[in-house]
Amino acid sequence: MLQAINNNSDSITKDIQATDARHHLHPFTDxxxxxxAGARVITGAEGVYLWDSEGHKLIDGMAGLWCVNLGYGRxxxxxxxxxxxxxxxYYNTFFQTTHNPxxxxxxxxxxxxxxxxxxxxxxxxxSEAIDTLIRMVRHYWQLKDKPxxxxxxxxxxxxxxxxxxxxxxxxxxxxxxxGGPLVPxxxxxxxxxxxxxxxxxxxxxxxxxxxxxxxxxxxxVGPDNVAAFVGEPIQGAxxxxxxxxxxxxxxxxxxxxxxxxxxxxxxxxxxxxxxNWFGCQTFGFQPxxxxxxxxxxxxxxxxxxxxxxxxxxxxxxxSGSDFNHGFTYSGHPVAAAVAIExxxxxxxxxxxxxxxxxIGPYFQSRLRQVLGNHPLVGHIEGEGLVAGMxxxxxxxxxxxxxxxxxxxxxxRNFCFENGLIMRACGSRMVLSPPLIITREEVDxxxxxxxxxxxxxLESVS
Ligand code: PXG
Numbered sequence: 001m002l003q004a005i006n007n008n009s010d011s012i013t014k015d016i017q018a019t020d021a022r023h024h025l026h027p028f029t030d031x032x033x034x035x036x037a038g039a040r041v042i043t044g045a046e047g048v049y050l051w052d053s054e055g056h057k058l059i060d061g062m063a064g065l066w067c068v069n070l071g072y073g074r075x076x077x078x079x080x081x082x083x084x085x086x087x088x089x090y091y092n093t094f095f096q097t098t099h100n101p102x103x104x105x106x107x108x109x110x111x112x113x114x115x116x117x118x119x120x121x122x123x124x125x126x127s128e129a130i131d132t133l134i135r136m137v138r139h140y141w142q143l144k145d146k147p148x149x150x151x152x153x154x155x156x157x158x159x160x161x162x163x164x165x166x167x168x169x170x171x172x173x174x175x176x177x178x179g180g181p182l183v184p185x186x187x188x189x190x191x192x193x194x195x196x197x198x199x200x201x202x203x204x205x206x207x208x209x210x211x212x213x214x215x216x217x218x219x220x221v222g223p224d225n226v227a228a229f230v231g232e233p234i235q236g237a238x239x240x241x242x243x244x245x246x247x248x249x250x251x252x253x254x255x256x257x258x259x260x261x262x263x264x265x266x267x268x269x270x271x272x273x274x275x276n277w278f279g280c281q282t283f284g285f286q287p288x289x290x291x292x293x294x295x296x297x298x299x300x301x302x303x304x305x306x307x308x309x310x311x312x313x314x315x316x317x318x319s320g321s322d323f324n325h326g327f328t329y330s331g332h333p334v335a336a337a338v339a340i341e342x343x344x345x346x347x348x349x350x351x352x353x354x355x356x357x358x359i360g361p362y363f364q365s366r367l368r369q370v371l372g373n374h375p376l377v378g379h380i381e382g383e384g385l386v387a388g389m390x391x392x393x394x395x396x397x398x399x400x401x402x403x404x405x406x407x408x409x410x411x412r413n414f415c416f417e418n419g420l421i422m423r424a425c426g427s428r429m430v431l432s433p434p435l436i437i438t439r440e441e442v443d444x445x446x447x448x449x450x451x452x453x454x455x456x457l458e459s460v461s
Contacts, residue, residue, distance in 0.1 A: 013053040016041045027162075040416070045072030048434050048441050050421070059445050061415075061422045061431045066236055066268045066386075067299030070345060071434040077300045077338050077345075084337035093122070093331040101340065102331030108343050109296075109305055112277045115286045119313035121306040122331040126267035126293035127161025129304040130230075133291055134165045134183070135325050137228045137261050140312045143319045151226045153217055153260075155191045159237035160230065160265055169230060171238075187221060189213040191235060192243035195379040195390055207244025211251045218258050228261035228289075233279025236268035239428035240388025242381040248283040261312070264290040267304070268386070271295030272346060272435050275356035275384035282383055288312060298342050303335035351435050359435075360384040363442050367431075370446045374453050376407075386432045388425070391456075401427055401460075411456040418455070420448040 021035035041053035048071055050058045063069060070077070084101060093102050106120035121136070123129050134152060141149035154160065156171040167175045168183035171191070176182060192210040194203050201209065218226055229251065235241040255262040264287035269279025273295065276282045280290070289312055293304035308316075316323055329335070346352060364382055371377050371389065378392035391407050393399045401407040408424025415422045423430045433445060 009053055009055060013041050014038075016053065047071045047073065048437050056419065058416070058419050058421050059433075059441065059448065061420055061433050061445050061449070063432055063434045064299050065294070066273070066432045067294035069271055069273070069295040069435045070298040070342060070351070071436045074298070074300075074345070076341055077298065080337045080341035081301065081334050084334045088333050091333065092328065094326060098331075099333050101333040101336035105305075105331070105336040105340050105343075108340055109292075109307055112343065113290065113307045114278065114281055116310040117287070117290060117307035118310060119308040121308060122336070123304045123306070123327050124302040124329045124332065124335070125161070126265075126291065126304050127163040127166040128327060129267070129291035129293055129306050130160045130169060130265065131163050131165035132306045132325060133228075133230070133263055133265075133289060134169060136306065136308070136312065136316075136323070137263065137289065139323060139325075140261070140315055141227050143315050146224070148225055149227045151185045151187055151221055153187050153189060153214065153226060153229045155231055155235070156188050157191045157193070157238040157241070158188070158230075158232060158235060158265075160232075161267075187217055189217050191238065191241055192247045193241045194244055195381065203244040204246040207246035208250055210243070211247055211254060214251055215254045215258075218254070218260065223258040223260070226258065226260045228263050229255055230263040230265060232265045232267070233269045233283050234274065234383060234386060236386070236430075236432070237425060239390075239425035240382060240386055240430045240432075242383060242388075243283070245283075248280070248285040252285040261288045263287055266290050267293045268295075268432070271298075271342075272352040272355050273384055273386050273432065275352070275360045277352055279383075296342070297335060297339045300342070301332070301335040301338045302329075303332060303339050355384045355435050359437060359439065359442065362439055363387070363433075363437075366442060366446050370450055371453065374450070374457075376453050376457050382431075385435055385437070387430065389429045391427045391429060403427075405460070407456065407460065410459060411452055414452040414455040414459075415448070418448055418452055420445065420452060422449060422452070 017038035020039050025031055026034060042050055043053050044051045048060055050060050088099060091099055109120050110118045121132055123132055138150050154169050158171040160166045160170040165183055168186050171188050190210055190213050192207055194206045198206040252262055264280045266278050270292040274282040280287050288309045290307045297303045363385055367380055367387055372380055376391050378390040378395055378398060380389050393401045408427050411429055412424040
């Protein structure tokens with residue numbers, strides 16, 4: 001009987017893989033290589049666990065793709081979507097129309113964002129939110145009669161999505177090489193990666209010198225030409241790079257000094273990931289505009305938003321003209337209804353407080369206790385429930401592995417084989433589990449990570 005079930009699941013897996021290989025092009029993937037290996041087929045999920053078609057159970061150390069903040073299978077989110085689908089499955093927010101989910105979600109977001117980010121523009125993905133931000137800040141300066149202020153400054157190794165705007169704003173060289181030319185008038189400065197690039201400076205000095213790179217860049221291109229600086233409070237896809245404490249407040253000071261808008265890309269850091277509603281609160285700065293996505297709906301439906309401060313929004317509203325920008329699904333009622341319910345649960349269950357006071361500190365300290373002394377782990381950094389680990393060849397001399405070895409990929413493959421999803425960003429391993437993870441589940445996750453680091457070490461020794 002068991003044999004029959006296994007044979008059956010084997011053939012179902014093979015069928016899905018074959019169909020996938022024939023017709024499905026995967027994101028950020030070498031499709032030829034994947035098609036010959038066959039994709040893993042995910043079939044179900046509950047809480048912090050996933051199951052695949054071969055019956056393997058995996059603990060999801062990445063909350064999907066940094067987004068399933070409330071974990072899988074939350075009935076309230078499913079019910080919110082079902083109810084809204086029955087009432088009004090779709091209507092747009094163009095042409096002088098609105099609906100309760102879009103209006104109510106805008107109010108909710110305005111109530112949790114810091115400062116005067118009181119006006120919300122909706123889209124469906126982080127990339128669309130970033131493209132909206134690029135167009136909106138440039139348009140803002142045009143309305144202010146300063147059309148020459150159009151340069152955006154971001155950082156090397158930043159990730160801001162993969163539309164042409166997101167790719168251009170981001171600092172991923174592998175992406176820049178494909179599908180260009182990129183959007184003009186975007187400049188990048190160095191990233192605040194102290195462990196990898198800080199050399200002899202102490203952390204706080206290094207933070208200030210990375211912020212100084214912004215001032216140098218502004219002076220190089222001319223302050224009158226710069227529209228905005230954009231950054232992730234913690235770089236996510238870049239490998240979870242946590243800036244020194246001195247960094248963001250100095251960046252803010254420089255932006256204010258030169259009349260440059262400060263934009264936070266909160267697509268990963270938003271909605272509790274770092275122990276506050278937004279990453280900018282963890283680092284003590286106030287953006288003029290911010291993007292959010294992922295955790296806004298815990299990934300249950302695609303929705304993103306740009307929260308716009310009074311200064312920019314009032315200029316748009318007083319311009320007497322249309323902002324010619326928007327998407328069919330801007331403010332989609334079903335996605336908005338799920339996001340409203342998601343925020344309600346985050347508030348009612350005090351999930352942000354749980355990350356800040358309980359599970360975040362537990363996760364960070366267990367990571368360091370259990371993995372900190374591992375010979376492969378050069379450094380661990382993180383805040384709340386997000387962390388990155390640098391894998392190194394030699395800890396004492398801080399020697400990194402050769403890129404060709406792809407140590408991160410070796411480790412990630414051991415993780416998959418051993419029931420753990422841990423992402424590799426180059427040679428950095430990153431974790432970003434659902435915010436509802438328990439202490440026991442954190443222990444399990446870190447035990448599995450230790451086992452996989454040991455296997456990785458054995459395989460390269
Ligand atoms: N900004 C940031 C900071 C992000 O992390 C985006 C924008 C774009 O969001 P969309 O929804 O358009 O994907 C992101 C997305 C990875 C990975 O491999 C990270 C993201 C997306 C896909 C893969 O870590 N972040």
